[in-house]
Structures are given as structure tokens and as C-alpha cells.
Amino acid sequence: MFKHSQLESVKAWIAHPAHAGMPLHARIQRAVRQLIVDGALGPGKLLPASRALSKSLGVSRDTVEAAYSQLHAEGFIDRRVGSGSFVAQITEFAPGRRISQRDALLRNQAPSLSKRGSAMFRSGGVREMLIPRPFAHGVPETRTFPLQSWERLERQVRKEAGVQTLLHGDPQGTEPLRRAIADYVNLERGARATADRVLVLTSSQQALSLCANMLLDPGEAIFIEDPAYYGARKAFDAAGLECVPIRLDRQGLVIEQIIADPQRAKAVFLTPSHQFPTGATLALDRRLALIEWASRHQAWIIEDDYDSEFHYAGKPTACVQGLDPHDRTIYIGTFTKSLFPGLRIGYAVLPPQLVKPMTAARTLLDGHTAPMAQLTLARFMEGGHFGAHVRSMRSVYAERLDVLDRLIDKHLSGFVEARVPTGGLQMPCVLTGDLPERAAIDAARRVGIELLGLSALHATGKTKAGFLMGFAAYTPSEIEIAVRKLADTFTALKRGSASMRNH
Amino acid sequence: MFKHSQLESVKAWIAHPAHAGMPLHARIQRAVRQLIVDGALGPGKLLPASRALSKSLGVSRDTVEAAYSQLHAEGFIDRRVGSGSFVAQITEFAPGRRISQRDALLRNQAPSLSKRGSAMFRSGGVREMLIPRPFAHGVPETRTFPLQSWERLERQVRKEAGVQTLLHGDPQGTEPLRRAIADYVNLERGARATADRVLVLTSSQQALSLCANMLLDPGEAIFIEDPAYYGARKAFDAAGLECVPIRLDRQGLVIEQIIADPQRAKAVFLTPSHQFPTGATLALDRRLALIEWASRHQAWIIEDDYDSEFHYAGKPTACVQGLDPHDRTIYIGTFTKSLFPGLRIGYAVLPPQLVKPMTAARTLLDGHTAPMAQLTLARFMEGGHFGAHVRSMRSVYAERLDVLDRLIDKHLSGFVEARVPTGGLQMPCVLTGDLPERAAIDAARRVGIELLGLSALHATGKTKAGFLMGFAAYTPSEIEIAVRKLADTFTALKRGSASMRNH
Helix, strand or coil: CCCHHHHHHHHHHHHCHHHCCCCHHHHHHHHHHHHHHCCCCCCCCECCCHHHHHHHHCCCHHHHHHHHHHHHHCCCEEEECCCEEEECCCCCCCCCCCCCHHHHHHHHCCCCCCHHHHHHHHCCCCCCCCCCCCCCCCCCCCCCCCHHHHHHHHHHHHHHHHHHHHCCCCCCCCHHHHHHHHHHHHHHHCCCCCHHHEEEECCHHHHHHHHHHHHCCCCCEEEEEECCCHHHHHHHHHCCCEEEEEEEECCEECCHHHHHCCCCCCEEEECCCCCCCCCCCCCHHHHHHHHHHHHHHCCEEEEECCCCCCECCCCCCCCHHHHCCCCCEEEEEECCCCCCHHHCCEEEECCHHHHHHHHHHHHHHCCCCCHHHHHHHHHHHHCCHHHHHHHHHHHHHHHHHHHHHHHHHHHCCCCEEECCCCECCEEEEEECCCCCHHHHHHHHHHCCCCCEECHHHCCCCCCCCEEEEECCCCCHHHHHHHHHHHHHHHHHHHHHHHHHHHC | CCCHHHHHHHHHHHHCHHHCCCCHHHHHHHHHHHHHHCCCCCCCCECCCHHHHHHHHCCCHHHHHHHHHHHHHCCCEEEECCCEEEECCCCCCCCCCCCCHHHHHHHHCCCCCCHHHHHHHHCCCCCCCCCCCCCCCCCCCCCCCCHHHHHHHHHHHHHHHHHHHHCCCCCCCCHHHHHHHHHHHHHHHCCCCCHHHEEEECCHHHHHHHHHHHHCCCCCEEEEEECCCHHHHHHHHHCCCEEEEEEEECCEECCHHHHHCCCCCCEEEECCCCCCCCCCCCCHHHHHHHHHHHHHHCCEEEEECCCCCCECCCCCCCCHHHHCCCCCEEEEEECCCCCCHHHCCEEEECCHHHHHHHHHHHHHHCCCCCHHHHHHHHHHHHCCHHHHHHHHHHHHHHHHHHHHHHHHHHHCCCCEEECCCCECCEEEEEECCCCCHHHHHHHHHHCCCCCEECHHHCCCCCCCCEEEEECCCCCHHHHHHHHHHHHHHHHHHHHHHHHHHHC
8 A cells, every 4th residue: 555645756756747758557657666666665565456546546447457567577566366466575675775865975976987087078078069150160161061962862872772771881981982082082182092991980080089099008109299189189198198299380290309209109190281270281391201200110190181171272282191102191081071060971091901900999989880971972972072062162261261361450450460371271360469368268258259279289388379260161241240249359358457457 | 304114104103094083184293293202203303394294195285284383382393494393302202212121021910009909909899790691690670661751751850950960969969869769768668867868879889888988997897797798898808898707597697796796896787688698687686786786886887778679578677777776877778779770879878977978088089970860860769650660670570589489499409499588689599419619600601691609708618509590680581591501501510520420
């Protein structure tokens, strides 16, 4: 028999909006189970007869019977003919199993993560803006994406491949996409790729994580650029690597430090096309010297060519991978910036000896990439849509970069100096006045403008304060509105701090 | 000027079928670049005049000019008015930079992976059959999947969300899908989930890898079932964990060993609904005792409910997560088996305190899951299609299990004994005759039949030889053909080994 409070608790459970999706008998079963699990109904306790409970709850007897048989099937109650239903004799069903004081305390504490887990949590992860607003960086324009062509190709793939697209895919990636990627990087990036050296992944982030784990052990060192792309540094930190920062100049990575201490690290990570965040292009002689170092010391070059599609002044320099006859370079590319972030396809062009190991590792991490998206993308590339889209966005972005540069000159010249890059989706700006970087970024965020501070990207203290401004995803008029707002904000900030000093 | 052999090499490069996709000027540029990079044309060497080269190659002078300007832009050549074009003075362009003997040797050796990378490679990864054939396990029937309904929902999503689906998605998963998953596991699996505790992932494999890394450090121990699901064991090995095998009986995991040495491991991994590979369902009292252990020692329960949708005898027991008031259980589910493998959506229902850390870690590993697939799946669930599909496949699979059981009894009773499970997509069979497991599996593979050996799934030597037979993806007549073929194969094998003994 139920106490009044128990009956009320069952009724409350049944009526709770969160349980509205469940059939009535399931709700009754779950409500009674809750009383048992929480210890409110101890082992051996008699349950109300189904007739009585059905009356109390105003439901049919069959409904209560259905609930009781499920409780019985799951082992929560015993049913004896003629005697009724009893809570099973399971010692764990004891009073006080309700959430204890200790549990409640622990729940509010830090979770018991592993050391590496805590470090990953503390890093904050790699957060992207869900709805891009000026001047969030690294986001392409997607509002004008030729979605209809994409959908048409999707329908073609479904028509031809049908339920085949539902099966497990090749963990290395579907062959047509690997071929299309190889053709593309050979033609446009001067790479030396073949379809059997391409590994299709979810994103360049996954490629970085895979490299970090497969090529280096915890405690081993990797050379990185200083300043560096935060997503790469976090992936290396997460893998327990020691990041050794290497200085940059206008020609990119200053490789003397690597040459001076060549065995310090087993790998180097770099963004040679448009260095993140400075935008510098690595000079040819340095590319070759790096290859020489890697070959001599059997080290690895991890080349992240994340936005090389968008080069505005002349042709982009050929990638390092294409210059490397020694197969020491892993080339990483992504469609997140050249097509759209929701696609979730990135890739690596691997030295032949890494293809099997990396593919095996990928199956351990998450399996493979959805075949449907891969096959659609392959057609999009084969049919020339990809090339056409990149060309058209290249001129759109070149114009937006130009607009941003001119507007900064017009409205923000008292605060910052733009460092116009030759390519990419963002422009670094160096603070020239006495506005502190943190204050400028915080003030901008308060008026809905995103800026990525440069200081935090530097490993060493020797850094120019400033921020990165993404321009690709915003129309000229959106850019103008945001720059004017930024000018007002900075002016107010300056006036405020001046008046603070005067008082 | 080119030597004859150099000109021939340029011509060969241009004519190579692999370069057919490139414009002519790009092919010429790349061919000359190759001569420079390989050291065949040393620093300072004069190149043929564009007019001369255009004649030799039979192309227009503009084409050669385009190739030369790109070489110049990339820094490979210097151009002096009136004097011509010269290979740039870069010391790395020296003879003998062709692939050296040492490189060639190294290339054939084992790649220089990290220790953990080598271990992951050696594990062989988690390979799935690309085109399922009897009796590959863990594969659902996809040939009858209601693809038209799915595509209709896809079109709806595109119509309503449009280019919004192209943006970065919430790394935790889109809200509608998280809500649909929470409703589903609450209703069907007796879980206690809310949308804000669901983390959408690529696969259950990714959930396992995430748990292994976030909850335990290398060298720490995790209790696993013996025998165990190989994908989980490999994920734990890859994370550097020590797997401590726990014996099973007909009621599932024998938890005495855990209770006897409760602090030996910080976590336990189990498949309580239909244990992989035995098919046993974990008894209720053991579920509760496990929760008690986890609560007392602040340990984690990793519950993999990979195929709980397909339970054929009565209702499946409520999941451990729903019985755990202490928030020590991580519930892992997947749509790979209930819908189709190519979807690439799995999920975890997390204790509240793990939601933020696990989501951050996921952004470091690969970012997030494609929004389009998530939104379509959410509608498929909300609209009742998922429930209907699971119900319909449940009766299809129940029949196929029955067919397989009867056919084994009829044709294979001299060799194996079937252990009919109450659910899941595969049935274990124990070898009863003197056929060795390895020989049986190899002979089956030679006639195109896949069997997964049971011995390799055991950590300890105490194991019954046998194999796992997947039945879900094959029609009754496909099952019959394969069983008969297997019977012939085993009979021939037995006769062969008997005649070997007699000679």
C-alpha cells in the first residue's frame, strides 16, 4: 500500500510535462520504480493491488497491470498469486539511497577528470561562432553558397548509389573524393599527391590531433610558429607535447633556431601560405632548408594550408609538400573555409609510409566520414563547381579586404595600423595608440563585435598588441557599420580613460 | 639551355596521363620546377628563351611565358631583361638532392611513429566490412531503409533552415537532436536524460575514445568484460590504459572481483543490455551493486548500449544510467545499428559535471558533427519514423535470428551449438566438435563467409572456441545459402583432417 505522499509523488511524476511523451503505463512503471530505487519503498514492501491503484490514479486496470508486469520483468518486484506484488529483496534498495549529502557536495566540485582531461578542459577547446558576426575570423561567406547546385548533386548521388550510401565507408575516404582532392592540390597547390596518399577526415583539427598522437609521444617537442594558430597549439598540448616556439619575420618562420638545435624536436608545425595570424608567406629558400632539416633528421613537417585558396596578390607559392622529395611532409587541408563549416570534411596528404598507420588510428578515434557528404563533394569538385566557387569568393573576399583596409584607414587610424595580408580570411591590426588590447577587445564585444587578441597567440612576451579581424563573411556595408561602431567605442574608451586620469 | 635529356624529361612530364587535368602552362611550370628541385638544373643555370622552348615543345610562346612568370613569382628563377631567365641562387638547389639511397631505404622501413602511434597501428584499428556479407556481425539491414522519407525530411530541413545548415554547429550537438535523443532514451531505455546532458558525436567509438582520455590517464586501470568488445579494448589500449578483465556468467559481469578490489580501477566498461559477444543481460542486483561501487569510490561506469533497440524476448531491462542517482554513469548509444552506419551519429548521455569538459575535448579532437545530418535525424525521431523503423526491424531481425538458429540446428549441429541471445544483431556459436576455431574461420573466409572468432575476444585463456554470426543484414534465403555452404566447408575440413590423420 502507498502512503499518501507516495501516491502524490507517483501522480506528480505522471503529470510532469517532461514525461508527456511516454505512454501512461510507462509513466506509472517509472514512477513506482523511482520510489523503489530511491529507497522510499523498501525491500519486501507490498504494492497496492492493481485495481486499487487504477482507481486512485483514475486509469484503467490494464494500464496498471502493464506497468506492474514491466516492473516484474525488470526484477524490481516479485508477484505472488493471491498475495499481490512486493518490492524485490535486493539489498541495494535500502532507505537513504536518495542522493546523499556527499553526492550533492561532490556534484558541485570539479569533476574527477584525468590529468590530461583536466588540461583539455582548462584549454577551453576550440570554440567557433555559431552565427558569425563582424569581425569573427576564419569564417567564410556562406549566405551566397550555391546550395541548389549542391542539392542537385546530392540527389544525383542518391539516385545512382541509393542505399549503398548508407553502408560503412572506406576509413581512408571514398576513392572519388580522394582522387578529386589529389587532382586539386596538385593543380592549385603544386603538391605531389595521389589518391592513395589522401586521408579524408572531419576537419583540419582532426588531422592535427592525429599527427600529434601518431608522430610524437607525451613529453616530446614540436617546433611551432610564434605567434601560432591556437587550435594547433591546443591539439599539441592535449597530446602532451612540448611546444617550442620559433620566431617569425616578414618572410615567415626564422629557421635559424631550428638549424641551430636541429634535434630539439621531431616535428615542425607551420602555416606557410598565410601564416596565422601574421599573414606572412614563408620564403622559398626557407621552405627548402626546412625540407633539408626534416630529411637529415628524419623529422616531420606538418604543413597546415588552411586557407590557401584565397590568395589575392598573384599566385600563391607552391606548398612545401610539393617541394619535398623525401616524403617528410604531411599536408593538411580543409573545406571548412573554401566551402562551408557545416560540411565537416578536411584531409591530409600523407607520406606513403603513414597512410596505413594514420588510417588505422582514425578508425580507433571515430571510424570514418559519412559517405554521402564525400560523394557529393567529389562531384562538386569534378564538375568544376568547387573551382568556380573558389574563384568567385576570391574576388568577393579581395574586395572586402580592400574595403576593410580603407575603412580602418578612415575611421580607426588613430588607434590601429592594418597589416594587409596577401591572402586568407582575416587581417591583423596592430594597436598604435595607448589603448590596451584587453580593454579594446572587451569594449568591442560589449557592442557585439568580435576581435581576436594577438597577444594570447604569442608564446613569448615580445609581442605587439593588436587583434585579428575576419572580413570574409561580412558584406561591405556590414563591415562599414561595424568599423564605425568600433571607432565610436574606441573613442569613448579613450575619452573615458583620459577623464579617469584627469580626476 | 636544356640538355636533350632535360627537354625529354619536360616533355614526358607534360604528356603524363596523371597531369592531364592541369592546364598546359602549369604542366610546363611544374616540369621545369621538378628539374630545379631535383638539382638537375643547378643554381645560376640559364633556362631556354621562351621562344625557343615554345618551339621545342610545340606550344605558344604565351604558354611558356605564363609558366616562367609563375616560376619567377615563386622564387625558383630570376629574370634579367636582355639576359634571360636563370635558376635562382638558392643553395638547396644542388645536384644530388634527388631521392637518396638512404631515403629509399628508409621509405621501405617501418615509419617513424610515436610509441603510442605504433601501438595504435599494431592494433589493426576497427575495420568494418564495406559491403556486408554473411555472417559479418554488427551490421543492420539497410537495403530496405525508408530512404525516401529520409530525403523528404532532408528537403524540409533545407527549405526551412537553408544556408543556416552550412554554419558551424553547436559542438555539443544541435538542440532538437539532443532533445529527441533524451526523450527516446528516457522512454525506451529508462534513462534519466535531459537535452543538456546529451553530447552528439560521430560514433560510439568516438565516445569510448573520449571517455578513455578524459577520465583516465595512461597507466591507469579500467575494468572490462572478459570477453569484451574489441573496439572498446582497442580504444582503451590506444589511450594507454591497463584493461583489467572481469569474468562473465549467464547474468553478465561477475562483480565480485570489482567489489574485492574496488580501488584497482577508476572506471568500468560494460555492455549490460546484450553483452558483446555473449549476449548476456546484466542482472538488476548487479547493476545496483555496480552503481553502489561507483558512488562509493567516485568511479565511472561506462555503459555501452550499442544495440539495445533490438530486444526480441520481452522488454529490455532499463539501462544502468536510469538507475544511478549518483551521476556516475556515462551512457553511450549509436544510430549505426538502429539506422545506418553511413549516418555517423552516436551520442553520450553525461553526468552534468562532465558536459562542459567532454564538449571542450570534442572541439579539440575534430570540432563537431555536421548540422544537416543532425537536424534530419531529429525530425526522423520527432516524426515517429525512428520508432516505426526500429519496431519493424525488430520483427525482421527476430525472424532472421530464428531462421539462423533452426538452420544451424539442421545443418551444423555436428559442429557447433548456438547460444541464442535475447537481443542484438549477432549470435555466438560454440564449437562442439574437434574443429579448431582458426581453421573453421579461415575455411569459411575462403568461401566468402565472415565469422568473428570468440577466442581473440577473451583476455584470459579460459575460453570456449567458437564464433559470432551476424544475422541482421541477411535475408532468410541468404542465411540458408551461407549456412549450407558453411556445412559443406566444415564437412570437407573435417574429412580432410581425418584423412590427414589416417595417412
